Amino acid sequence: MSQASARDHDRPRWYVIRVEGRLDPRWTSWFDGLRLTDGGDGTTTIHGPVLDQAALHGVLQRVRDVGLPLLAVDRADPAHPTHPPPTPASPSKETDMTTTAPTTAIPRRAPMDSLRRTSVAAGALYVLTFVSIPTLALYGAVKDPGYLTGPGPDTPALLGGALEMVVALAGIGTAVVLYPVVKRQNQSVALAFVGARVLEAATIFAGIASLLTIVTLRQAGAGAEASGVAQAMVAQYDWLFRLGQGMIPAANAVLLGSLLYRSGLVPRVLPLLGLVGAPLLIASNVGTVLGLWAPVSAVTGVAVLPIAVWEFSLGVYLIVKGFRPSPVTTARPTGDLR
Numbered sequence: 001m002s003q004a005s006a007r008d009h010d011r012p013r014w015y016v017i018r019v020e021g022r023l024d025p026r027w028t029s030w031f032d033g034l035r036l037t038d039g040g041d042g043t044t045t046i047h048g049p050v051l052d053q054a055a056l057h058g059v060l061q062r063v064r065d066v067g068l069p070l071l072a073v074d075r076a077d078p079a080h081p082t083h084p085p086p087t088p089a090s091p092s093k094e095t096d097m098t099t100t101a102p103t104t105a106i107p108r109r110a111p112m113d114s115l116r117r118t119s120v121a122a123g124a125l126y127v128l129t130f131v132s133i134p135t136l137a138l139y140g141a142v143k144d145p146g147y148l149t150g151p152g153p154d155t156p157a158l159l160g161g162a163l164e165m166v167v168a169l170a171g172i173g174t175a176v177v178l179y180p181v182v183k184r185q186n187q188s189v190a191l192a193f194v195g196a197r198v199l200e201a202a203t204i205f206a207g208i209a210s211l212l213t214i215v216t217l218r219q220a221g222a223g224a225e226a227s228g229v230a231q232a233m234v235a236q237y238d239w240l241f242r243l244g245q246g247m248i249p250a251a252n253a254v255l256l257g258s259l260l261y262r263s264g265l266v267p268r269v270l271p272l273l274g275l276v277g278a279p280l281l282i283a284s285n286v287g288t289v290l291g292l293w294a295p296v297s298a299v300t301g302v303a304v305l306p307i308a309v310w311e312f313s314l315g316v317y318l319i320v321k322g323f324r325p326s327p328v329t330t331a332r333p334t335g336d337l338r
Contacts, residue, residue, distance in 0.1 A: 203244025
């Protein structure tokens with residue numbers, strides 16, 4: 001190799017790296033001083049001199065850490081640093097291998113990144129919270145005053161308790177999985193959402209314990225003498241349900257809905273459903289407590305519908321589509337955008 005070729009080989013190469021999503025210019029230091037240019041079409045071009053292949057791999061590793069899909073990696077002409085040079089028609093054999101490497105095109109559909117995995121996990125957990133719907137029928141027998149002296153069966157109540165345990169744990173999971181993303185919008189509100197989900201799960205577990213206590217009394221042969229205790233357990237479950245699964249989802253909708261609406265991580269019509277449904281759910285529960293309508297009625301069904309649609313549609317959207325491009329997804333992991 002001639003001295004000229006050696007000097008050319010040691011010279012930094014210019015590269016153009018295109019990613020899907022928008023990166024703020026503050027990320028320049030993250031990419032070792034490379035320039036960031038907004039493509040105007042929802043993409044960002046990272047370009048500049050790269051010392052060698054090891055340095056290039058380091059830059060690509062940082063792209064992966066940010067969680068943005070990689071679209072293309074090209075060699076560039078220093079005179080036109082944001083555009084790759086044309087590929088020579090017939091390169092000579094003496095040309096250095098690194099200067100004749102063809103443009104490396106990256107498929108637009110990139111492997112699932114961390115943000116996509118987060119959205120799928122959160123969506124699946126949200127959909128999982130709907131498995132407790134059958135408990136309205138499964139708990140019918142255990143709430144009956146004659147259950148203690150009857151033959152059972154206990155299986156429906158035990159199955160209902162198992163389904164509600166799944167719901168409680170899935171509810172906590174939705175908050176824990178979403179927290180690293182939504183905290184970039186507002187960490188205090190994100191923490192409040194986690195706390196509300198944990199509190200809701202606690203009321204669910206307490207309610208399960210109340211009804212399963214009745215099952216234990218029947219299995220122990222407590223008989224009619226324990227009917228007062230059984231009815232107290234039923235009343236406790238009903239109050240825990242109203243205060244927990246009846247009221248706290250409204251707080252969840254306000255907390256998470258405001259974070260998602262401001263960040264634009266999902267279409268704003270979805271959090272709007274939750275924000276509109278929250279006061280309706282609260283009003284419905286207040287009316288139930290005051291005896292204006294029954295706990296299971298047309299009024300309560302209509303009032304709970306927006307929250308139910310909000311949570312289910314959010315789960316489906318996160319599974320199918322994932323997070324939308326947003327300043328939150330391109331912010332530094334430790335940043336808190338207000």
